[in-house]
Amino acid sequence: MTAASVEARIGEFVSRYSPQIGPELREARARLRALFCRGFELVYDNTNALVFAISPTPVSTDAFVSVAGYPRWVTLFFSHGERLHDPQRLLQGRGRRVRSIRLQTAAMINTPEVEALILQAALPLKKAFLAAPPLATAIKAVAATQRPRRPSRALRSG
Secondary structure, eight states: OOHHHHHHHHHHHHHOOOHHHHHHHHHHHHHHHTOOOOOOOEEOOOOEEEEEEEESSSSSGGGOOEEEEEESOOOEETTTTSSSSSSSSSOOOOOSOEEEHHHHHHHGGSSSHHHHHHHHHHHGGGHHHHHSSEEEEEEEEOOOSSSSOOOOHHHOOO
């Protein structure tokens, strides 16, 4: 797939979101990408969400941070969030590994506190990023069945 065809496909994925969430997801993706000049952006159009993950390699398990679009919000995920020092207590979640921040706006990614968490998460991968090619995007998976990308009527009125 060419870069243009990948971006066209991503445009189709994002267009399924509401006029409120689609632009926020697009901007969150752009802001996250801007922090990494090397590596891979791995795209997953999953059952529950559209996910843009950053990895130093094209291997899914090496992805450490991602933004995901849901019908009513965009979330920033840290794959090994349990390891991060979070003095501002921004990270949510109680699972064994993953922590997240529900973004009020995409601009939150570039606040000093959130950027510090992203850079802290990337630090163990510094060597791998230095060896990586310029940032490239790959669509890794598209789920055959997906939940709606827009809020249901009941959620919109409530």
